[in-house]
Amino acid sequence: MNEKLNELKYLMGEVDDLSKAASILSWDQQANMPPGGAAARASQLGTLSRLAHEKFTDERVGRLLYELSKETRDLAYEDDTASLIRVLKRDYEKATRLPSTFVAELAEASGLGTTSWAQARAANNWDGFSDHLKRMIELKQREAEYLGYHDKMYDALLDTYEPDMKTRQVSEMFDTVRRELVPLVRAISEHADRVDDSVVHRPYEHARQWDLAQEALRAIGYDFERGRMDQVPHPFCTTFSNRDVRVTNRVLPNFFNSAFFGALHEGGHALYELGSPDRFERTGLAGGTSLSVHESQSRMWENLVGRSRAFWEFFFPKFAAKFPEHAADMDAEKMYRAVSKVQPSYIRVEADEVTYSLHVMLRFEAENMLVENKLSVNDLPAWWDEAMSSYLGVTPPDVAHGALQDVHWSLGYYGYFPTYSLGTFFSAQLFDKAREQLGDLDEQFARGEFAPLRAWLTENIYQHARKYTLNEIATRVTGEPLQTRSYIAYLKKKYSEIYGL
Ligand code: ZN
Numbered sequence: 001m002n003e004k005l006n007e008l009k010y011l012m013g014e015v016d017d018l019s020k021a022a023s024i025l026s027w028d029q030q031a032n033m034p035p036g037g038a039a040a041r042a043s044q045l046g047t048l049s050r051l052a053h054e055k056f057t058d059e060r061v062g063r064l065l066y067e068l069s070k071e072t073r074d075l076a077y078e079d080d081t082a083s084l085i086r087v088l089k090r091d092y093e094k095a096t097r098l099p100s101t102f103v104a105e106l107a108e109a110s111g112l113g114t115t116s117w118a119q120a121r122a123a124n125n126w127d128g129f130s131d132h133l134k135r136m137i138e139l140k141q142r143e144a145e146y147l148g149y150h151d152k153m154y155d156a157l158l159d160t161y162e163p164d165m166k167t168r169q170v171s172e173m174f175d176t177v178r179r180e181l182v183p184l185v186r187a188i189s190e191h192a193d194r195v196d197d198s199v200v201h202r203p204y205e206h207a208r209q210w211d212l213a214q215e216a217l218r219a220i221g222y223d224f225e226r227g228r229m230d231q232v233p234h235p236f237c238t239t240f241s242n243r244d245v246r247v248t249n250r251v252l253p254n255f256f257n258s259a260f261f262g263a264l265h266e267g268g269h270a271l272y273e274l275g276s277p278d279r280f281e282r283t284g285l286a287g288g289t290s291l292s293v294h295e296s297q298s299r300m301w302e303n304l305v306g307r308s309r310a311f312w313e314f315f316f317p318k319f320a321a322k323f324p325e326h327a328a329d330m331d332a333e334k335m336y337r338a339v340s341k342v343q344p345s346y347i348r349v350e351a352d353e354v355t356y357s358l359h360v361m362l363r364f365e366a367e368n369m370l371v372e373n374k375l376s377v378n379d380l381p382a383w384w385d386e387a388m389s390s391y392l393g394v395t396p397p398d399v400a401h402g403a404l405q406d407v408h409w410s411l412g413y414y415g416y417f418p419t420y421s422l423g424t425f426f427s428a429q430l431f432d433k434a435r436e437q438l439g440d441l442d443e444q445f446a447r448g449e450f451a452p453l454r455a456w457l458t459e460n461i462y463q464h465a466r467k468y469t470l471n472e473i474a475t476r477v478t479g480e481p482l483q484t485r486s487y488i489a490y491l492k493k494k495y496s497e498i499y500g501l
Pocket of ligand 1: 265269
């Protein structure tokens, strides 16, 4: 077994080197590259990605995985080797199930789609995008057939982003959450004037925003010896190894929350990746396990920590030192309320904590109906407006702010959106457990102590890297699969208090 395992690890090391090299080129493209570099960079990225894919899907890898999975059958589920084989086998089966002609067809369609989407949105014209969307849905239906599913066609698409998660479980959770959130949003909207967030909409100098975002990252334990922050149009976090995990950020001149909470969000992703153990490096088992678990980490630091009263007790003096002109009429409590303001909007990326998941649910329902041919592309814009109005109490002024608002569909990302909410639910479930085991987290945050929470996350989440699925890790840490109870209770308690409901 050892000889085969060593061979597999050697091959995976090469695959990992190639894909990390592609990640560096991609990071550079967004953070540094002059526009003139675009064409050459596209071919460089294409070549590296193709080589990594070819190496990974090689028959020899399949043979090794098949034999090793038989030879490791008696090992415990949580054993490193058993986990490596199990996870790689799952990746391998996914990667080899789609015919390469289909992959090329999909890549071409999504390349064309993004352009047609951008033009249609700029022209506020649904018809400019609808043919492409129809084609994309047809491709996604074929993809689901290639990948296979038992119950719902959407299961196959969801599984790409959240292994083993089922549409039924998501539907049930979303139904429960929606029943609680819609009345909460309505009640808050009636008392919107009880929270004044004008302070976050004032002019904030760029350089000082950048410094303060770095200070927040340092405070939560992001290590600039093993990371850095650079400017990009659409922020993300990227990993080159567990010693080099970079965040990116965007500064808006008249909106404080963007750079500040963006840093905490990407910082949460980064802490997770930095906590991946050395022994999994270059094996394929390193890093975060799924999009939802990743999002649970980013949303925890952004919201459960960063938008807590205790955090602002600690951080307000630092804010005041950096922006004395904005702090004069503020204090920690006012700042906590301002950054927690609920304001129903048209798009998820601008959404507050309470309305956030409603945007995700709406898109999840639309995606399900579209792939099952229960909603036609032509009827989508009207359906969208109607759903927005019943969930959030707002009606988009035009299709550009409605069904055309988001790039995901044009790229072929169907099944991706639910992970934003699943991660948010999980962040609250984890946080409840952390509170139970770590004592008064608020007292610690108010003193600027985040090391105990970080150590707890290392022990319970980071150290397992990609070993477990979302439901598996939830059960290991909290004794039950993913649940929405903690999330609903958290929102109701926090926002009933803030809005005096
Ligand atoms: Zn994120």
